[in-house]
Amino acid sequence: MRKFVLCIVxxxxxxxxxxxxxxxxxxxxxxxxxxxxxxxxxxxxxxxRANPTLLAAEQHLSxxxxxxxxxxxxxxxxxxxxxxxxxxxPGDPNGTEFYQFGVSRLFERGGKRQARLENARSTTALxxxxxxxxxxxxxxSVRQAFSRMLFAQEAVGISQANLEGYRRxxxxxxxxxxxxxxxxxxxxxxELQLAGFESDLDNSxxxxxxxxxxxxxxxxxxxxxxxxxxxxxxxxxxVQLPLEELRQKALANRPDLKAAEQQVDVNATAHRLxxxxxxxxxxxxxxxxxxGGANTVGGSLNIPLRVFDRNQGEKQRTSYELESSRLxxxxxxxxxxxxxxxxxxxxxxxxxxxxxxxxxxxxxxxxVRDNLEFSYRNGNSTLLDYLSAxxxxxxxxxxxxNANLQLALxxxxxxxxxxxxxxx
Numbered sequence: 001m002r003k004f005v006l007c008i009v010x011x012x013x014x015x016x017x018x019x020x021x022x023x024x025x026x027x028x029x030x031x032x033x034x035x036x037x038x039x040x041x042x043x044x045x046x047x048x049r050a051n052p053t054l055l056a057a058e059q060h061l062s063x064x065x066x067x068x069x070x071x072x073x074x075x076x077x078x079x080x081x082x083x084x085x086x087x088x089x090p091g092d093p094n095g096t097e098f099y100q101f102g103v104s105r106l107f108e109r110g111g112k113r114q115a116r117l118e119n120a121r122s123t124t125a126l127x128x129x130x131x132x133x134x135x136x137x138x139x140x141s142v143r144q145a146f147s148r149m150l151f152a153q154e155a156v157g158i159s160q161a162n163l164e165g166y167r168r169x170x171x172x173x174x175x176x177x178x179x180x181x182x183x184x185x186x187x188x189x190x191e192l193q194l195a196g197f198e199s200d201l202d203n204s205x206x207x208x209x210x211x212x213x214x215x216x217x218x219x220x221x222x223x224x225x226x227x228x229x230x231x232x233x234x235x236x237x238x239v240q241l242p243l244e245e246l247r248q249k250a251l252a253n254r255p256d257l258k259a260a261e262q263q264v265d266v267n268a269t270a271h272r273l274x275x276x277x278x279x280x281x282x283x284x285x286x287x288x289x290x291x292g293g294a295n296t297v298g299g300s301l302n303i304p305l306r307v308f309d310r311n312q313g314e315k316q317r318t319s320y321e322l323e324s325s326r327l328x329x330x331x332x333x334x335x336x337x338x339x340x341x342x343x344x345x346x347x348x349x350x351x352x353x354x355x356x357x358x359x360x361x362x363x364x365x366x367x368v369r370d371n372l373e374f375s376y377r378n379g380n381s382t383l384l385d386y387l388s389a390x391x392x393x394x395x396x397x398x399x400x401x402n403a404n405l406q407l408a409l410x411x412x413x414x415x416x417x418x419x420x421x422x423x424x
Contacts, residue, residue, distance in 0.1 A: 015385040037231035040146050043219065047142045050220035054138055064127040066404035071120035074113065077105040080287070096292030103286055109273075110279030113383050119269040126262040134253035138218070140416040144409055152208035157396055159201040166390070168198050169373065176377075182268035186383050196394065201263050201334040234404035235358075236411055238351065239422050243344050246418050248338045250267060251333065260332035263325045271318035278311035280304045336417075343414040350403070350410040365396035 038046075048054065059252040080102035170191050177187040216224045241249070251257065283302040288295070372389040415422045 003216045018042045026117035027318070035041055037229040039230070040143065040232055043146055043215070043230065044139060044142055046219045047138055048135070051138055051218060052220050054135060055220075057134050061124070061127050061131050065124045068117065068120040068124060071116035073105045075108060077103055079103055080285075098292075100288045101288045105285075107280050110276035112276045112279075112281075114236055115269065115276045116275035117264065119273050120214060120264040122262065122269045126259055128264050129262055133166055133259060136255055136416065139174050140412060142215070142218050143415075145211060145218055146230055146232070147234065147405060147408040147412065149208065149211040149215050150234055150408075152204060152211045153229070153397065154234065154401055155204035156201070156208050159197070161202045161294070162195040162394060162397070163194075163201050166194060170194060174375065181379075182383075187381060189387065193390060196391070199392065200398070204290065210281060222261050233400075235410050236423050237413065239347065243341070244343065246414070246420075247337055247340050250336050250418040254336050255419065256278050256418065257332050257336050260329045262326070264329055267318065267322040267325045269317070271322050274311055274314035274318045276305065278315060280306050339417040340414075343410070343417040347407075347410040347414050350407040354400075354403040354407040357403050361376045361396050362400050365393045368391065369393040 045262045079099065082100040084098040084100075123364055173182065173187050173190045175185065203356070212228050213224045214231070280303055285300045287298045287300070289298070290296075369389045369392070372381055372386045376383060377385040411423050
């Protein structure tokens with residue numbers, strides 16, 4: 001029987017040892033093996049698999065869950081072995097050899113073990129919900145970084161197109177200068193506008209580089225890849241759900257609110273454990289003694305008298321902690337509704353602004369620029385009018401793109417506040 005038990009133990013230890021390197025090893029750093037742009041779903045999947053902060057939180061959850069094993073353990077028995085006067089001879093008048101063997105065990109009362117298990121399991125559930133909230137916050141950061149990179153990519157494209165188009169205009173003005181249709185001062189005023197277009201391109205390329213580095217850092221990449229790119233659109237459809245339904249979804253789905261609810265349960269189980277720890281635990285002992293040729297057995301029961309220390313302090317502390325968590329839960333519910341309302345107001349403002357640019361101002365700015373460019377080339381408008389229209393077009397174009405970015409960020413914030421995928 002002993003050999004059988006020993007084989008089981010050795011097999012279990014060997015299995016644990018074989019699994020340890022895989023679980024304890026550091027996660028591999030993700031790499032982008034393809035130059036194809038990544039979608040939002042692909043980027044989120046990479047972040048979930050490789051973000052070091054999220055991976056650390058997952059390991060912490062495993063560590064907390066392991067505490068359930070400790071909480072469920074029973075008290076170990078104690079063995080007593082003793083001997084006296086083993087050096088005396090058989091004819092010694094002081095006595096004969098004395099041997100003693102005993103086993104004792106403490107028995108827990110008051111449901112301590114069950115209370116420990118409940119508290120450990122509640123703590124694991126709380127940590128799991130906190131991990132879910134941490135994943136929700138990571139998703140928001142990734143989504144916002146993704147949108148900013150999309151914005152930067154589009155801004156680079158617009159800046160390049162504007163610069164190339166204006167360079168053609170400068171070349172046409174150079175032809176007019178050489179033909180004597182305009183003087184040198186007017187040509188230089190036209191050429192000076194190139195600085196603004198070149199600056200737009202430089203700034204947009206810098207923003208693209210910085211947004212790419214920020215997004216790749218969230219994906220757990222140690223060294224940013226210069227060829228990293230994303231694909232998607234900032235032109236999002238409207239959110240179809242009404243405000244009241246968004247509030248209900250937030251109250252039902254938010255992991256931080258669920259964590260606040262679970263904290264109440266954790267504190268309730270902690271209070272029950274404190275009450276259980278105030279009971280006395282008896283220790284039962286059995287003993288065998290041999291003195292010379294005489295064999296005797298005996299037993300004892302040791303019961304602590306909890307006259308002064310009945311765990312009053314922990315009982316009171318956990319009671320206050322329980323009431324504190326209930327009040328914190330009320331505050332968390334109020335905060336969830338406030339978050340949704342604030343995100344909804346920001347979304348409505350961003351949506352109206354984006355719609356104005358898309359439905360009216362972009363087309364008007366392009367129309368005014370084209371008309372005044374044609375008119376100026378044919379001598380029917382002044383250079384100042386043309387340059388003013390050109391500056392307005394640049395400003396409106398980039399402002400429209402920024403309005404789309406703010407709308408995307410507002411949708412992401414609203415999705416974050418409700419923990420719901422509002423726009424796929």
